[in-house]
Amino acid sequence: MTTDLYFNKEHQELRMLVRRFVDNEINPHVEAWEEARIFPAHELFGKMGDLGLLGLNYEEEYGGGGLDYWYQAVLLEEIGRAHCAGVPMAIAVQCDMATPALAEHGTAEQKEKFLRPAVEGKAVFSIGVSEPDAGSDVAAIRTKAEADGDHWVINGSKMWITNGTQADYITLLVRTDGRERGYRGMSLIIVPTDADGFTVSKKLEKMGNHSSDTAILSFDDVRVPKANTIGAEGMGFILQMQQFQVERLAASLMATSGMERIIEMTIQYCRERKTFKQPLINNQWIQFKLCELKTELEALKHLNYYCVRKFVAGQDMTREASMAKLKMGRLSREVADVCLQFHGGMGYVEEYPMARYFRDARLGSIGGGADEIMLGIIAKLDGLLD
Ligand SMILES: Cc1cc2nc3c(=O)[nH]c(=O)nc-3n(C[C@H](O)[C@H](O)[C@H](O)COP(=O)(O)OP(=O)(O)OC[C@H]3O[C@@H](n4cnc5c(N)ncnc54)[C@H](O)[C@@H]3O)c2cc1C
CATH class of the missing domain: 1.10.540.10 (Acyl-CoA dehydrogenase/oxidase, N-terminal domain)
Known part of the structure; x- marks a missing residue:
């Protein structure tokens, strides 16, 4: 190994x-x-x-x-x-x-x-960045915190918030300098959910990740001490961008073992399932396809480990973590699709784990920065933009 x-x-x-x-x-x-x-x-x-x-x-x-x-x-x-x-x-x-x-x-x-x-x-913590009108474009967030003595008064809304219905605290990205748009003037503030004016507006019904609660949150004159601001006021966007690197690496690390589990499960299924008097696994196409996935997965694991090495060494891993997140999203989708196909009808029923994996895996290319956002970061860092 x-x-x-x-x-x-x-x-x-x-x-x-x-x-x-x-x-x-x-x-x-x-x-x-x-x-x-x-x-x-x-x-x-x-x-x-x-x-x-x-x-x-x-x-x-x-x-x-x-x-x-x-x-x-x-x-x-x-x-x-x-x-x-x-x-x-x-x-x-x-x-x-x-x-x-x-x-x-x-x-x-x-x-x-x-x-x-x-x-x-x-x-229990949540991270509150995305909003109804600002997902990929973090600079478009509008939730704002206005100073009132030594408190912030927060108004706005956050969307897609994981753990949102049961969190005790939300690490919230908000505008603190009165600007409407742009990267400047944001701060990260810890908001307790028992504060007056905080409500869970809606729990979202999703196609997958069913055991995770995802919510739309509303902030209506929520008063929070300024002492809850993480780092320097106005530095929130930069702190969040740094935090995203850890998030993206974590997502990639978690996903590889899920893929491994599903590929092994599929190999086992193909050994047991017979068609045309032969176990499915005897088909070279199936062997090759599964081995190709294993090879790509191995490559992704090594990219993850390279990111960990850089992170532990205190080096910037933005480029490599973006690549790992991108590859993770794409490969999870491929693993889900190919493995479901080799399960035939059994891949399509709820009694078997395959269908859940297929639904859950789809989030990898969207959450924590969509594939296209990762590509944009890589293009920028590798100097492809004018
Ligand atoms: C289950 C779930 C859990 C989540 N948990 C959290 C959470 O805990 N906290 C949090 O803050 N957020 C969370 N999110 C939000 C998630 O990070 C966003 O959904 C994601 O960043 C995409 O934003 P969006 O949905 O607004 O899509 P949009 O920004 O509207 O983009 C839609 C699509 O357009 C494409 N696109 C966007 N920009 C470009 C571009 N420049 N070039 C080319 N294509 C582009 C991409 O394909 C993208 O998927 C969660 C989302 C889901 C679904």
């Missing part, structure tokens, strides 16, 4: 711990949580917090593991083996999307107040 070159005994022990956690605490409940269109985030995160799994790479001073991102990579790969994508996505929101800026740029007081409960699994 190639992973032995990257992961030592401690990593492997963590891998086994997380694998057992997924087998015992997530997989037995997936059917019920998918049907309920929500999973109990507080209960599950509490269990993860007790095992120290929600802040492996965050400072020990605030309850974290004080480890480097290789450990988080192991966690993400194993969480991605869950029999649905919704719960892994929610966990990644907590660890890799809503809290990296807080961990990196928060004050000691902020980390004690907000990061510690996130790491201990006592508080």
Whole structure:
């Protein structure tokens, strides 16, 4: 196994711990949580917090593991083996999307107040960037925070917010300098959801990721202390762009193990299923197609590991993390399509895991920055734009 070159005994022990956690605490409940269109985030995160799994790479001073991102990579790969994508996505929101800026740029007081409960699994976090009229174009967000003494007064709306109906805190990107548009004048602010004026306007019904709750949120004169601002006022866009790099790498790390699981499941199915008196796997076309997917998956895993190396070394991984996210989205779709095809009708029924994977995998090319946005970043960084 190639992973032995990257992961030592401690990593492997963590891998086994997380694998057992997924087998015992997530997989037995997936059917019920998918049907309920929500999973109990507080209960599950509490269990993860007790095992120290929600802040492996965050400072020990605030309850974290004080480890480097290789450990988080192991966690993400194993969480991605869950029999649905919704719960892994929610966990990644907590660890890799809503809290990296807080961990990196928060004050000691902020980390004690907000990061510690996130790491201990006592508080559920969301990341609030997208809006009804601003998804790919983050610079078009309109939710604004106006200063009133030592408080912000927040008005606006956020859309597509994962964990949105059960979060205790939202890491919210808002405009703080009165401008209507543009990259400048945004700030990241931690907003408690028990604040007056905060409401969940709607829980969205989605084609996949059913166990994850996704919501439209509304802010109507929500007062939040200015002390909840992460980093310098007006730096929110830059902090969010940095946070996106971790999010994109995390998404790619999680997705590879999901793909691996589905390819192995398909190989097994093709061994057992006979057509024309032969196991399906005896068809060279099927062998070749599956081996081609395995090869691409292996290549993606190595791109992920390269990103982790750069990240741990403190180097900018924007280009490579964008490539990994792009490839992850495209390859997940291909794996879903090819593997479903080789399952025949069994791929199309709900009793079999294939249909859920097919629906869940489609998000990879949209969430956290669509494929075209990744291509735009790569084109810019590689100097293809005038
Ligand atoms: C299930 C789910 C969970 C999510 N969770 C969160 C969350 O927790 N927090 C959060 O803030 N957001 C979240 N999102 C939002 C997600 O990040 C956005 O959906 C995504 O960034 C795309 O934005 P959009 O949907 O507004 O699409 P749009 O910006 O309207 O774009 C539509 C499509 O147009 C194309 N496109 C856009 N711009 C260009 C371009 N310049 N060139 C070429 N093509 C382009 C792309 O194909 C894109 O998919 C979530 C979304 C989903 C579906």
